[in-house]
Amino acid sequence: MSQTATTDPQPEASSAPRRRPALSPSRASDFKQCPLLYRFRAVDRLPEVPTKAQVRGTLVHSVLEKLFALPTAERLPERAKELLAPSWTEMSADRPEWTALFDDDEQGEVENWLGSAAKLVDNYFELEDPRRLEPEACEQHIELELDSGVLLRGYVDRIDVAPTGEIRVVDYKTGAAPRQIGEAKAMFQMKFYAVVLWRLRGVVPRQLKLMYLTDGQALTYAPDEAELRRFERTLEAIWQAILRAGKTGDFRPNQSKLCGWCDHQARCPEFGGTPPDYPGWPEPDPGEESPLDRAD
Structure with missing residues (x-):
């Protein structure tokens, strides 16, 4: 099994070799939710207008990463x-495009938005004291090729390793603790990370921890090896389904309650739209995640 773990890569030069297609937790979740959404994001790469909440999530993630780079005594609210x-x-x-979200004529809009981000930071400190933690890594890029040939790739918000070797995977969510659908999506992401770290290190993570900063709640889960083996097979099946769709361009829409948050209704047959002509399987990598994907 080919295994690598790297830090966040620098942008590749145009002459660099193309990266192999890979599966990320966000793109896998997209395909599960709606194959056509996966196509729009990973194949057509259609632009999407971020919300202020999404950009705020990216900002808070950046601040928490920088917080752990400070000396321990300075990790204060x-x-x-x-x-x-x-x-x-x-x-x-x-x-x-991010600064364009704010109205230049409205006084204090950015300040108010930064104030809402500050509340999320305060809520983080209600959940844990960062002075008592020394993470092994923050915003860690991980990559793994399974024996089946599926390449998995993603970014982990934080990896904690106890002196006794137990691994905890931590993910910050800047929304409120979700209902059933949202919780399943978040746990899918965490199990994805757990599979990669288990295969890289030979140790099943002891705990998966989701920290919801809007309402100051935390959700923890302890996976076991049998469960991760089953989940690994699920990821392999998703990738095979993506490859089959990629050969033909047959990415079918799947209408659900989540369609109300989709930027692409005008192009979706379920809403009377017509997708653009299929451009073929993308090169380079269709599995890449954006900072907005990782912020949630």
């Missing part, structure tokens, strides 16, 4: 909130 404005300046410098 006020110090974390001081990181918000400079982090936003840094993040938005190359993304004018």
Whole structure:
């Protein structure tokens, strides 16, 4: 089994070899939800307008990553909130579409938005004391090729390793604790990470922890090896279904309650739209996740 674990890669030069198609937790979840949504995002790569809440989630993730880079004694709520404005300046410098979400004529809009991010940071400190933690990694890029040839790739918000070797996988969610559908989607993501880390390290993570920062709730789960073996087979089946659809372009829509949040209704046959002509299986990698995917 080919195994690699790397830090967040730098953008590839145009002359670099193309990356192999891979499966990420977000793209796998898209295909499960609606194959046509997967096509729009991974194959056609149609633009989507982010919401302020999504961008705020990305900002809070960036601040929490930087928080753990500080000396232990400085990991305090006020110090974390001081990181918000400079982090936003840094993040938005190359993304004018993010700054365009705010009305230049409305005084204090960005300040109010940063204030809402500060509340999420405060809620994080209600859940744990970062001065008592020394994560092994934050925003860790992980990659693994299964024996079946499926390449898995993703980013883990935080990996904690106890002195005795137990592994905890932590993911920050900047929304409220979800109902059944949302919880299943979040746990799918966490089991994806657990499979990769188990295969890379030979140790089943002791705990998967979701931290919901809007309402200050945490959800924990302890997977076992048999469950991860079954989940690995599920990922292999999803990838095979994606490859079959990719050969023909037959990515069928799946109408559900989640359609109300989709940017692509105008192109969806379920809503009277027509998808663009199928461009063929994408190169390079159709499994890549954006910062917005990882922020949630």
